[in-house]
Amino acid sequence: MEYLQGSYRVQTIRPGSMCDFTIHCPDIAAVSKAGQFVHVRVPGFTLRRPISICEVDKAAGTIRILFDIRGEGTKVLANTKEGELVDVMGPLGNGFTLLDSDKTAVVVGGGIGVPPMLQTAKSYGKNATAILGFRSADKIVLTDDFEAQQNRVMLCTDDGSAGHHGVVTDLLKQRFDEGKPDIVYACGPKVMLKFVAKLCAEYGVRCQVSLEERMACGVGACLGCATPIRRDDGSVTYLHVCKDGPVFDAERVVFDD
Amino acid sequence: MTNLKVNIAGVEFKNPVITASGCFGFGREYECVYPLERLGGISLKGMTFKERLGNPPPRIAETPSGMLNSVGLQNPGVEHFLEHDMPYLAQKDTVKIANIAGSCVEDYCAIAERLSESQIDMFELNISCPNVKQGGVAFGTSCENAAHIVKEVRKYAKKPMIVKLSPNVTDIASIAQAVEAEGADAVSLINTLLGMRIDINTRRPILKNNVGGLSGPAVFPVAVRMVWQVANRVKIPVIGMGGIEKWQDAIEMMMAGANAIQIGAAMFYNPKAPIGVIDGMQQWMEQNGVEDINEIVGAVRPW
Secondary structure, eight states: OOOEEEEEEEEEEEOSSSEEEEEEOHHHHHHOOTTOEEEEOOTTOSSOEEEEOOEEETTTTEEEEEEOOOSHHHHHHHTOOTTOEEEEEEEESBOOOOOOTTSOEEEEEEGGGSHHHHHHHHTTGGGEEEEEEESSGGGOOSHHHHHHTTOEEEEEESSSSSSEESOHHHHHHHHHHHOOOSEEEEESOHHHHHHHHHHHHHHTOEEEEEOOOOOSSSSSSSOOSEEEEEOTTSOEEEEETTTTOBEEEGGGBOOOO | OOBOOEEETTEEESSSEEEOTTSSTTSGGGTTTSOGGGSSEEEOOOBOSSOBOOOOSOOEEEETTEEEEOOOOOBOOHHHHHHHTHHHHHTSSSEEEEEEOOSSHHHHHHHHHHHTTSSOOEEEEEOOOTTOSSSGGGGTSSHHHHHHHHHHHHTTOOSOEEEEOOSSSSOHHHHHHHHHHTTOSEEEEOOOEEEOOEETTTTEESSTTSOEEEESGGGHHHHHHHHHHHHTTOSSOEEEOSSOOSHHHHHHHHHTTOSEEEEOTHHHHOTTHHHHHHHHHHHHHHHHTOOBGGGGTTOOOOO
16 A cells, blocks of 8 residues: 655635645645545644545645544644645545546535545536535535536535525435436435435445544554445455545445444 | 664564554555564564454544554454465564464464464564453453463463563552463563543443543553563563653653563554654664663663
8 A cells, every 4th residue: 555644735725614725745646536535643632634635636736625623633723824734644545436537427425525526526527416415505615616627516405594405315316317327426424325325226326435434543554443344245344444445335335333 | 883672582673663563453554654674573463363353333532642442353363364464574574573362262372373383473462452352351450360371372382472461450560470470471561551431412432342442642651650660570571562652752661671662552643653763762872872772771760
């Protein structure tokens, strides 16, 4: 396995409801793929924070990451200023399996699961639909970015303050009824992934999901971020989100444990 | 020219820095950050005779200056290791220490016998894992049990044998003496301290196993104290670990009585921590006129 680790400069911080950093790290950007993540050190904390790669610009040598303030660690990270250095390891994990760009894809993101979908949908352009779910209108991020790369955006919120009042699977079903895509990619809360996977199975559409788990090393050494995955013979084993994932074929994932 | 070499039970280490079991896999995961040859040794992920799936997630919880884990000895089993990982490790010029565990004495004996024919350099008998229901720490919390398992495994282990001790005991030095008496060639300490975190919103423990082992800088002073107590009571070498993150910690641990040290949780936030410790120790020796690192072992001058 190949990854890099070092101090890299935060080049730009965009305003918005999430922390939105563009980091100048040409060596990491050169080998990063959609669906992979970086592991960011937070001064004073034992565990790094795994954050999905939202966008890669190989020409500019940058990656973009978005994260929410969830606890003390991300609060410290959010205080980083433009021009300051952050300690980044990456790229880590396996990305999504991207098909030829003339195939049709649907990306489904829920809340903090939306950012990794931007790079994933990029190569598909007009052939990708982005189904994006947020808690409320004030939590919406990245919809303009998806539109700028020609993706069709279908929006929903839990409280109905923007877009469809409901859940992403309502929109996914609507999209399937227009015609089945070649593949679905999803990232978000596990309960959302469970219902996306179920719907894809019903319609016979290939589906990949990106999972989250409490993580330590990020590289497959400590075996902390275990997640139950079904083997070929149907038995269940624990694989690791950092090294075996974070992307798994949905039919392999054990959602009820 | 400074000497960083240390000798533990007849095995020479190019420097006293070893990566701790459970934090470094079988080595592959860190090879892209630095060559494994830089390390004095690698204590491999705890191994059982047959594959173990480990505990259900979540297995990790952060704590002030540290973390809890309840991995539960997930590993592919000794045969899988010999086939897939040993050939790779055998090419690396560093000391390979197999950390062996099991749920009964016979398991430990079987692994020791099997690995005695391999290119493993040493054994580290794990009688201190707090995260498994059977075996593990149960062997390490009484002098009688600890002595018994060491005596039995000794019959099958044809390599030098380190015994890894649990800090979750009343008197760790008496356990160290008990295993020394039955033929342990060295002791390593400390394994993790049993801890717990609770999510106050859900009223659930963060770990699915409810409890788990505490490691990281938070445990460092406890480890220094225990290493000091053990080193004063046994004649065999002591390998010190628990919260070491920088070269100053390593020197402190050696002054407490450790002949070598292990680094674990620090690698999670700084994968290059072992290299920083090795380079820092060397510089400190040069600046302080210490020609041989072995000079500082037990050099503390207690009041």
